[in-house]
Amino acid sequence: MxxxxxxxxxxxxxxxxxxxxxxxxxxxxxxxxxLHTDAETRWWMANVVLAGHAVRVAEAAGRVVGFSARSGELLAHLYVDPAAQGAGIGSALLADAQMAAPALRLFVFAANAGAVSLYRRHGFAVIGRSDGSRNEEGLPDVEMEWAASGHEP
Ligand SMILES: CC(C)(COP(=O)(O)OP(=O)(O)OC[C@H]1O[C@@H](n2cnc3c(N)ncnc32)[C@H](O)[C@@H]1OP(=O)(O)O)[C@@H](O)C(=O)NCCC(=O)NCCS
Incomplete structure (x- = not known):
């Protein structure tokens, strides 16, 4: 960390x-x-993400620099402030989620090669791909899964 x-x-x-x-x-x-206004995103963050997920917040020097949101074994969101990226915060949030759940799965946009390689380094494997028909952005995505050793996802 x-x-x-x-x-x-x-x-x-x-x-x-x-x-x-x-x-x-x-x-x-x-x-x-x-797809959404900033006000809609603020509403969604409060009423969907924070209200319905296990949210973990990363803070450095009292400032919020990133967060993860998990629903059971689905890692729904992982975001780091652009000014703080590349310093290990995303890896720390991912390791934190891996401590909290015996297995995780997630969807990542195929275009997001940096995130795909981050997840691979943390033990995630690709288990599926779609043409984008299953996400609201309509973009090709990749489904990835990780399990703690000894745990069958
Ligand atoms: C993907 C994301 C969460 C990663 O967060 P991050 O804090 O930048 O991640 P890390 O710093 O742990 O790792 C990123 C890189 O920094 C490197 N790094 C890790 N620790 C480091 C450190 N202490 N010092 C410098 N670099 C470090 C990693 O090796 C990695 O290198 P890479 O460029 O080969 O991937 C972040 O880039 C992000 O929010 N992206 C936009 C949203 C997104 O794509 N979310 C995922 C959607 S599924």
């Missing part, structure tokens, strides 16, 4: 900072269509 990084449970008060990180990170993913 990067020095000074703290990972804690997320709560309703985090909706604003998590929305800013989500929007900032997705602005760096030019292949994504813009």
């Amino acid at each position: 990067p020095p000074g990084l703290k990972i804690r449970d997320g709560g309703p008060a985090d909706a604003g900072s998590l929305t800013a990180i989500f929007l900032g990170a997705r602005a760096g993913m030019p292949y994504l269509p813009c």
